[in-house]
Amino acid sequence: MKQTVLRSYARLIARVGINIQKGQDVIITCGLDQPKFIELLVDECYKAGARKVRVEFEHQPLYKLHVRHQSVTTLATVEEWEKARLQHYVDTLPCSIYIDSDDPDGLKGINQKKIAKADQKSWPIIKPYLDARKNKDQWCIAAVPGAAWAKKVFPGLPKGKAIEKLWEAILATSRVTDDPVAAWQAHSSDLHARCDYLNSLGIAELHYKGDNGTDLRVGMIPEGLFKACGDKSLQGIEFNANIPTEECYTSPMRGKAEGIVYSTMPLSYNGELIENFSVRFENGKAVEVKAERNQALLEQMIAKDEGAAYLGECALVPVNSPIYESGILFYNTLFDENAACHLALGMGFADCIDGYENKTLEECEKLGINDSMEHVDFMIGYEGLDIDAITRDGKTVPVFRKGKWAF
Secondary structure (H helix, E strand, C coil): HHHHHHHHHHHHHHHHHHCCCCEEEEEECCCCHHHHHHHHHHHHHHCCCCCEEEEEECHHHHHHHHHHHHHHHHHHHHHHHHHHHHHHHHHCCCEEEEEEEECCCCCCCHHHHHHHHHHHHHHHHHHHHHHHHHHCCEEEEECCCCHHHHHHHCCCCCHHHHHHHHHHHHHHCCCCCCHHHHHHHHHHHHHHHHHHHHHCCEEEEEEEEECCEEEEEEEEECECCCCCEECCCCCCCCECCCCCCCEEEEEEEEEEEEEEECCCCEEEEECCCEEEEEEEEEECEEEEEEECHHHHHHHHCCCCCHHEEEEEEEEEECCCCHHHHHHCCCCHHHCCCCCCCCCEEEEECCHHECCCHHCCHHHHHCCCCCEEEEEEECCCCCCCEEEEECCCCCEEEEEEEEEEECC
16 A cells, blocks of 8 residues: 555544644554554654654454453452553543554454453443543544454455455545545535434434334434534544544433344454344343344343443444445444444443533433443444434434435
């Protein structure tokens, strides 16, 4: 891949993704797959005005070793120096960039129950620090090709060609054109216009209906808003949390979901694939899940904590989005969720509440925002999905027909 194109991508992440302001610190979390690109990204962060850039590398095989050899207590321990670091992040609010290149099945065989127990023990310690930063900092998730991931997406190609092919797909769907900034501005304008229309309807409920058996009703929060790319932190800085993004999304009312929904794509959760599954809701809670592959892991996922079985997000994405039309199954939530309508189990978004900046997290949760240590997106969109909006004055307004916008 040409260095000029990769530098444009790095610049897009630094300037449109997290939108670094002069003097801000940046933390980049990434794998070991594309170190040359990380060099470009660090350079572009400094050119955008960063004071200091820190890179934290992660590696799935090492994580597997830690889980295998450490006790649950050791895995769950948050050391004093780690608490000090978390507090430093609260005090300084660095920008965060997450560069994903993981093998979708890279943690296959790991002791998932052990991980869940450790997470449940450490979460009460970590959560206050995360809550203290929530909606105050800029962050962005993007991706680069990992060799194992590329081979999963393009199994018939040699490793080098598969990596190049995945690079091409990532850059195309991320709108890395001759002028990526202009491309993103035009795309953002379209998505925000759709959100404005949805917000004008006064939606009380979304009804999902598909010929695959999906029949689900999800209640909306009266104060809730649909949002799209272009978040704004409580510091007043605009940023884009996902590159790419195609969604108009909101957080639904906790406890208001009835019916069943079927997945239309595999879900990579904790480094393992869950495939061909369904989720049935009663009184807003996932009370039954079925999966052809990794059902036990899916059951464990919704039992992670009290909020993990409730919905935190409803996102609308048409099947004529560039990612869907590419015909590529990425086995990666960042891309697959932007190919099709999706739901998320777990944590909701406080900033989907109108006037959230003048409310506490607790006040947003009282209005209906779900709270959880999890936020797991799963894809439900396809050519046979219809969605109706039931408005607060009793009207039924088509939102999707045959997987595409109905307006």
